[in-house]
Amino acid sequence: MLFIPFIFGLAFVVWGIYRMRTDDGLFGKNRKNKNIFNLLLMGEASGLGQFLGGILFIIIGIVAFIVK
Numbered sequence: 640m641l642f643i644p645f646i647f648g649l650a651f652v653v654w655g656i657y658r659m660r661t662d663d664g665l666f667g668k669n670r671k672n673k674n675i676f677n678l679l680l681m682g683e684a685s686g687l688g689q690f691l692g693g694i695l696f697i698i699i700g701i702v703a704f705i706v707k
Contacts, residue, residue: 641707644700651693658686 659674662685667673677685683692 641700641704644696644703648693648696648700651689651696653693655686655688655690655693658689660686662686 659670662677663673666676674685674687678687678691682688
């Protein structure tokens with residue numbers, strides 16, 4: 640039961656990396672600026688947002704494991 644956050648976190652990280660590499664942004668000259676703008680515009684729906692959400696999910700899983 641405690642491995643569910645790790646599985647979802649890993650899935651979000653992988654999907655976020657994929658989205659960061661493939662999505663085109665509206666503004667920005669390089670991939671980094673486009674990903675940051677997409678994060679500000681779309682939030683968690685962007686690749687960078689999913690990547691950061693996955694890392695946060697993994698951290699929550701570690702904290703839950705330690706607390707239990």
